[in-house]
Amino acid sequence: MAEYLIKNGFVYDPVLGIKGDKVDVAVKDGKMVETSALSKPAEIDASGMTIMAGAVDIHAHVAGPKVCAGRNFRPEDKLFRATPMAGIKRMEGGFSVPTTLRTGYDYARMGFGFVMEAAMPPLYARHVHEEIRDTPIIDEAALPVFGNNWFVLEYLKNHEIENTAAYIAWLMRMTRGFGVKNVNPGGTEAWGWGLNCPTVNDPVPYFDITPAQIIRGLIEANEYLGLPHCMHVHSNSLGEPGNFTVTLDTLKQAEGIKARNEFGREQVLHHTHLQFHSYGGESYASKSFESKSKEVIDYVNSQDNITIDLGVVTLDETTTMTADGPFEHHLTELNHLKWVNTDVELETAAGVVPYIYSPKTFIAGAQWAIGLELGLYAKDPMRTFITTDHPNAGPFIRYPRVYKWLMSKAAREDMLDNVLKYGNTVRDRCYIGEIDREITLFELAQMTRAGPAKALGLEAMFGSLKPGMEGDVAVYPYNPETSEDPEDIERAFSNAQYLIKGGEVVVKEGQVVSNGNKRTFWVDCKVNENPQVERDIAEKFKRYYSVNQANYEVYAHHYVPNPYVIEVDATQ
Amino acid sequence: MATVTLTPTKVPDLRLEADNIKPDVFAGKKAAEIADLHVFIGNTQYTLGEFFKVAGEGGTSAAETTIVIDGDVSRVKYIGMKMTEGSILVKGNADMYVGAWMEGGTITVNGDADAFAGMGMTGGEINVAGNAGNYLGAAYRGDWRGMQGGVIRVGGNAGSDIGTFMRGGEIIVNGNVDVHVGTHQEGGTIIVKGDAKSKVGGQMVEGEIYVFGDIEVMMPGFQHVEDADLEVDGVSGRFACYKGDMGERHPRRKGETVYGKLYLKY
Numbered sequence: 001m002a003e004y005l006i007k008n009g010f011v012y013d014p015v016l017g018i019k020g021d022k023v024d025v026a027v028k029d030g031k032m033v034e035t036s037a038l039s040k041p042a043e044i045d046a047s048g049m050t051i052m053a054g055a056v057d058i059h060a061h062v063a064g065p066k067v068c069a070g071r072n073f074r075p076e077d078k079l080f081r082a083t084p085m086a087g088i089k090r091m092e093g094g095f096s097v098p099t100t101l102r103t104g105y106d107y108a109r110m111g112f113g114f115v116m117e118a119a120m121p122p123l124y125a126r127h128v129h130e131e132i133r134d135t136p137i138i139d140e141a142a143l144p145v146f147g148n149n150w151f152v153l154e155y156l157k158n159h160e161i162e163n164t165a166a167y168i169a170w171l172m173r174m175t176r177g178f179g180v181k182n183v184n185p186g187g188t189e190a191w192g193w194g195l196n197c198p199t200v201n202d203p204v205p206y207f208d209i210t211p212a213q214i215i216r217g218l219i220e221a222n223e224y225l226g227l228p229h230c231m232h233v234h235s236n237s238l239g240e241p242g243n244f245t246v247t248l249d250t251l252k253q254a255e256g257i258k259a260r261n262e263f264g265r266e267q268v269l270h271h272t273h274l275q276f277h278s279y280g281g282e283s284y285a286s287k288s289f290e291s292k293s294k295e296v297i298d299y300v301n302s303q304d305n306i307t308i309d310l311g312v313v314t315l316d317e318t319t320t321m322t323a324d325g326p327f328e329h330h331l332t333e334l335n336h337l338k339w340v341n342t343d344v345e346l347e348t349a350a351g352v353v354p355y356i357y358s359p360k361t362f363i364a365g366a367q368w369a370i371g372l373e374l375g376l377y378a379k380d381p382m383r384t385f386i387t388t389d390h391p392n393a394g395p396f397i398r399y400p401r402v403y404k405w406l407m408s409k410a411a412r413e414d415m416l417d418n419v420l421k422y423g424n425t426v427r428d429r430c431y432i433g434e435i436d437r438e439i440t441l442f443e444l445a446q447m448t449r450a451g452p453a454k455a456l457g458l459e460a461m462f463g464s465l466k467p468g469m470e471g472d473v474a475v476y477p478y479n480p481e482t483s484e485d486p487e488d489i490e491r492a493f494s495n496a497q498y499l500i501k502g503g504e505v506v507v508k509e510g511q512v513v514s515n516g517n518k519r520t521f522w523v524d525c526k527v528n529e530n531p532q533v534e535r536d537i538a539e540k541f542k543r544y545y546s547v548n549q550a551n552y553e554v555y556a557h558h559y560v561p562n563p564y565v566i567e568v569d570a571t572q
Numbered sequence: 573m574a575t576v577t578l579t580p581t582k583v584p585d586l587r588l589e590a591d592n593i594k595p596d597v598f599a600g601k602k603a604a605e606i607a608d609l610h611v612f613i614g615n616t617q618y619t620l621g622e623f624f625k626v627a628g629e630g631g632t633s634a635a636e637t638t639i640v641i642d643g644d645v646s647r648v649k650y651i652g653m654k655m656t657e658g659s660i661l662v663k664g665n666a667d668m669y670v671g672a673w674m675e676g677g678t679i680t681v682n683g684d685a686d687a688f689a690g691m692g693m694t695g696g697e698i699n700v701a702g703n704a705g706n707y708l709g710a711a712y713r714g715d716w717r718g719m720q721g722g723v724i725r726v727g728g729n730a731g732s733d734i735g736t737f738m739r740g741g742e743i744i745v746n747g748n749v750d751v752h753v754g755t756h757q758e759g760g761t762i763i764v765k766g767d768a769k770s771k772v773g774g775q776m777v778e779g780e781i782y783v784f785g786d787i788e789v790m791m792p793g794f795q796h797v798e799d800a801d802l803e804v805d806g807v808s809g810r811f812a813c814y815k816g817d818m819g820e821r822h823p824r825r826k827g828e829t830v831y832g833k834l835y836l837k838y
Contacts, residue, residue, distance in 0.1 A: 060836035084615070336821065337716055 003028045003038045004500060006473060009046030010480050012054065012441045014382070014450040015464035019442045020480055027471040030503030032468050044498055048479040052445050054113025054472025054501060056462050058452040059232075059272045059309050060214045060390040061321055062103050063117045063131035065124045066350045069340045070097040070119055070319045070391070074354060077319065089512050094319040096391040104136035105512050106397050111474025111496040114453075114462050114521075116231070117142040118272065118389075119183060119323045121344045122149075124548070126176035129520065129559035137506055137516035139564070143232055144175050145323050146434050147214055148189040149183035150346045150544075151536065153207040156217035164221040166533040169525035169570065174553045176522040176560050179229035179456075180222050183323040185211040187236050188349045191326040198237050200249045211236050215253040219268050223527050226261040228457025230307070234268045238327050239276050241284060244292035247277040251296075254305055262568075263457030266305070270455055273311025273389035274300075275371035286362040286422070291430035293373035301379045307455045308378070312371030312402045314394025315364060315419075322392065325349035346544055357394070362422040362429075367393070368415070369432035369554040376437045381446035382454065391480045399448075400493035406439040408486035441480055453514065457566075458521075471503035477510075520560045525568040573638060574631035576606060578624040580643040586613050587667060588623060591650035595637035595658025595677060598630035606630070623648075634658040641666075644683065652679045655696070669704070671698045674722070687731065693741065695722045706731035706750070708745045719743065719760060735762045738779060744805055754781045757832060763805050776817045776832030784809075784837040793817035794834055798820070802835065811835040 006025040011018045026035040048174065061067055071077070074097060083092040083102075092102035107115055120128045120142040132140045146152050146168065155164040168180060171533035186204035187197040192204045200212040215233060224233045235250035237243040254269035271277070278296040281288035300306050320331060325341060328351025332339035340352040357364040371393065378384035390396035404411050412432060427433035439447070453463025461470045478492035499507035506514045541549035556563055576598050589612040598606055606629075607621030620626065624641075627778035631637040635657040644664030645651065651667075652660045656675045665683035672691040680699045681689075689704035690698045692712055704726045710733055718737035725744045732750035739759040748766035749752050752803035755771065757779040774791055794816035802811050815831035815836050821828050 073714060075713045079712055079715075338714075 002503065002505075003041035004044060004505070005035065005041035005474055005501075005528050006044045006046050006051060006475060006498070007053035009049045009475060009482055011051045012445040013457075013465050014442060014446045015466055025465050025473055027473060027500055027503050030373060030471045032465050032467050032469045032473075037467075041446045042458065044475065046475045046497070048482070049497055050476045050478045050480060050492070052111070052476070053449045053463055053465050054474055054475050055111050055448045056452040056456065056458070057107070057112055057115040057387065057396065058270070058385050058455060059118040059387045060115055060396050061392070062390065062396075063100070063119055063121060063135060063140070064128035065342075066119075066321045066323075066340075066352055067097060067131065068127065069342075070321050070352045071099070072338055073338060073352065073532050074319055075272070076411065082560070086517065087511070087513065088515055096316070098395075100131050100134040101136060104138055104515075104518070105195055107496050107501050108137045108501065108506050108512055109510075110397070110399060110493060111476065111499050112138055113470065113501055114139045114456075114458065114470035116140070116178070116456065118174060119181055120144045120177060121323065122171055122175045122177075122351065123344050123346050123347055123552075125177070125554045126334060126559055129176060129554055132520050133559065133561060134259075135518065137512075137518055139519045139521060140331050141178035141521035142176075143181035143229075144171055144177035145177045145181045145183050145348045146171075146218060147185035147233075148187075148323075148348050150207075150540065152218070152327075153189065153204060153209050156213055157207060157209040159213070159217060161217065161220045161224050163530065163533050164529040165224040165570065166527045167537070168221055169225060169527045170533065170537065172523055172525060176520065176554050176556065176563070178521055179227055180218055180231045182215065182231060182233045182236060182318060183348070184327065185214040187211065188323060188325050191329075191349055192343060196326040198204055198240070199246050200236060200253070201397060212249065212253055215250055219254055221258060223260045223268055225527070226459065226568055227525065228261065228263040228265065228566055228568070229455065230259065230268050230270050231248060232272060233278055234272050234322070234324065238273075238322075238324055239279075239330070241279050241281040241289050244278050244296050247274070248295055248299055248333070250300055251303070251306055254303070257305065259305065261457060262470055264280055264454060264459045265457045267307045267383065267455060268305045270309070271300075272306045272309050272392065274308045274374050274385065275311040275313065275367065275393060276389070278370050278374060284363050284428070286335065286425055289363060289366060289429065289430075291366060291370045291373060294372045294377055294431055297377040299375050300383070301377075307383040307385065307451070308374070309387040309389075310371045310375050310387035310402075311387055311393045312375070312405075313357050313364060313367040314388055314398035315359045315368055316394050318391045318394055319352060320355045320392045321349045321350065321352040323348045325351050327351070328353050331355065345546060346540065359419050359466070360421040362425050364421040365422050365426040366430050368420070369426050369430040372402075372405050372412065373431045373435065375439065375447070376435045377431070381439070381443040381453040384447055384456070385452045387557075397494070400490045403439075403493050404486045404489040407444065407489055409436055409438055411486035423520070428441045430463060471500055473500040474498070494559060517562065519562045519564045521564045521566065522560070523566045523568055525570055527570050573636055575628050575638045575640060576603070576630055577627040577640045577642055578620075579627070580623065580641070580645060581625050582623050584613055584623060584647050586647075588613055588646050589650055590620065591653040592620065593639060593641075593648070593651045594655040594660070595630070595634040595639060596655055598639060599637045600632065601630045603627060603629055612651045631658075646683075646686070652677070655679075663700070671696065674698070684728070684743070690719055690722070690724045690743075692717055692719065693724075694720045697722060698724045700725070701727040703728035703740045704730040704734075704745070705745070706733050707736065708734040709738055709741070710735060711737035716756070716762065721774050729766065735760065738762065744806045748785070754779065754832075757781070764806075773816055773832055773834050776834075777820055777822060778830045778832050780833045780835065782811070782835045782837070787836060791817060793819045799838075804835070810838045812838065
């Protein structure tokens with residue numbers, strides 16, 4: 001394979017502790033190497049540019065049945081947004097729910113190497129993997145959802161951690177999944193009764209277990225297995241004014257639990273899109289609604305076993321989609337736009353509703369502020385990751401815009417003064433106006449590379465340019481010494497000058513020139529034989545599932561043609 | 573005011589997609605430059621000059637530019653799409669999407685206009701002397717934002733699904749219309765001076781529909797409120813007033829529930 005030497009660029013690497021020094025970066029045979037290991041490298045001149053490892057997205061909805069439902073029921077999302085095929089690129093389309101091809105190309109243009117699909121309904125894992133397979137370039141994995149799964153609810157009601165763990169290991173193997181996702185624990189199942197679990201203490205109908213028991217039980221089962229990623233939660237009462245107390249109650253479930261794994265992960269709970277969970281007030285009325293970001297992030301700062309991602313609202317017309325079924329119903333009642341809803345037998349549910357975050361409304365402005373406040377108040381960038389919960393708070397192609405807001409107070413002030421209609425009310429009811437902090441490029445590399453890679457248990461592969469890591473290098477046309485205009489940040493990080501992915505040049509001079517060699521990551525976890533769980537699974541398939549147990553497994557040869565399997569031994 | 577005259581010289585085998593035919597693009601251009609603008613047939617690109625003889629030149633701005641299409645363009649789509657100012661006169665028939673998403677200016681079609689005319693338009697005026705096709709002033713497939721402003725006048729009949737998801741503006745049809753009028757309507761006014769078939773105002777939230785002739789089958793979700801003497805688009809008469817669609821949600825404004833209104837002339 002090829003050798004590359006990238007010279008003269010400003011390098012930012014949190015793992016190596018490089019803060020903008022001009023360091024030569026070497027890639028050989030798909031891996032990062034010492035420059036001395038090269039014999040006849042192709043040289044890339046990165047003069048006046050910024051070099052980072054390929055970025056890692058810890059949470060985005062980019063593949064699977066609900067994404068596809070979003071594409072299908074929003075033809076208007078593609079209107080005037082098609083790019084014809086050119087060179088090796090096939091046709092691209094869509095904005096908030098882009099085609100698989102645009103998804104791969106856009107992530108590559110933004111310098112990403114790995115993306116986590118954040119919610120995989122186990123029964124429809126095939127669909128998720130088909131779309132992952134059809135998304136070029138980026139490595140991907142998917143998190144199956146467990147928080148409303150009948151097996152989990154029944155085992156955890158009696159705190160049967162070993163059985164829960166055995167079931168998780170089995171399901172991850174069946175679905176080629178990566179970790180444990182937990183969406184609106186118990187609440188989505190309650191939705192089957194037309195109810196919800198607004199707090200962590202509301203019992204799930206019939207199952208008679210509380211969200212708190214599910215959250216803590218899944219954390220314990222995750223650590224029992226020693227999985228690469230920790231339990232990944234979207235807590236109860238997403239988007240509800242006053243929900244910050246529920247968020248704090250959720251985060252407290254991790255107290256006293258220590259990480260147990262061989263992947264360098266130090267945290268036991270990842271709370272996703274925290275922006276949607278940091279609201280104060282009693283209603284969406286502007287006199288009541290307020291930011292509680294400081295209260296929530298203060299708690300996160302005080303604990304060292306929690307990671308978070310932001311879920312910043314980007315003020316776009318987008319498509320919300322989540323396994324939080326009751327929330328999507330709530331949303332369609334609010335905005336009266338079209339709604340898709342589905343129940344996935346025994347496992348989960350999902351809904352999809354288009355949503356416009358209009359800068360002309362106070363609420364959207366406040367939501368925008370809250371997401372940024374969390375990022376700016378967070379003390380440890382290695383535990384704070386930048387997302388938009390794509391496409392829920394905004395499309396992932398807006399990440400560079402979020403970087404701009406986080407990195408420039410001037411850009412934030414411009415939004416408050418000139419773009420938001422209720423900028424002053426937002427200053428009053430949120431903290432955004434009081435914050436002077438500007439995220440540095442080094443911190444950006446922590447929040448988008450080293451941090452999420454470590455939280456996913458992938459620090460040995462991604463997030464740094466250290467020799468031995470995957471050959472993922474992004475070169476951005478951004479000069480940290482001369483650039484002063486915040487717009488430069490957005491422009492540069494939207495379109496990398498170069499992306500080397502797995503040792504291959506994928507973006508060259510700003511153009512996608514290769515469809516890469518994408519891989520699907522999944523975790524194969526060995527556990528001791530557990531006859532009870534095996535019997536329970538067989539029985540559930542006989543009694544309840546609409547498919548046969550033998551037809552449930554996602555067979556790798558077709559659905560996961562290029563797997564990267566991480567093996568975990570939990571038999572001890 | 574400058575005029576550009578396009579005379580059709582060749583009928584395309586398939587449909588020509590010519591969203592470049594609008595004053596906003598023609599303004600400031602000479603005939604040769606206009607002839608060089610691209611058009612599509614499927615995924616193949618051609619120039620406007622391969623299908624039209626171009627005479628005259630664009631004005632200094634879109635507002636100062638008039639486009640005259642001197643002939644039948646019943647295989648040319650997207651005429652005046654997204655135009656903001658100026659005017660277009662089509663002397664024959666036009667294909668689909670005339671004035672789709674237009675924001676201002678005037679389009680006159682002396683013949684018939686095919687489906688999707690004035691789709692999602694926010695302003696301006698479309699006059700069709702002949703008949704209009706389906707989805708007149710409607711929303712793009714999947715979208716909830718149909719016609720939002722401006723005026724569409726049709727001298728003859730219109731097809732089905734006119735004013736779907738309409739939110740503002742006015743559609744006036746002198747003749748008859750086919751099924752589905754103002755489905756999901758949330759504002760604006762539809763006036764049908766002839767007859768309507770059925771499904772008039774289905775899932776209508778607010779807005780107004782007037783029918784001067786008969787509605788063959790009335791929607792069950794409308795309630796008779798009162799009779800009133802009204803003047804509608806220059807015609808006076810007594811109308812039966814209905815509110816609906818009662819099966820749909822309705823907003824409350826100033827303490828009152830807002831309904832869609834359907835007026836049927838006696």
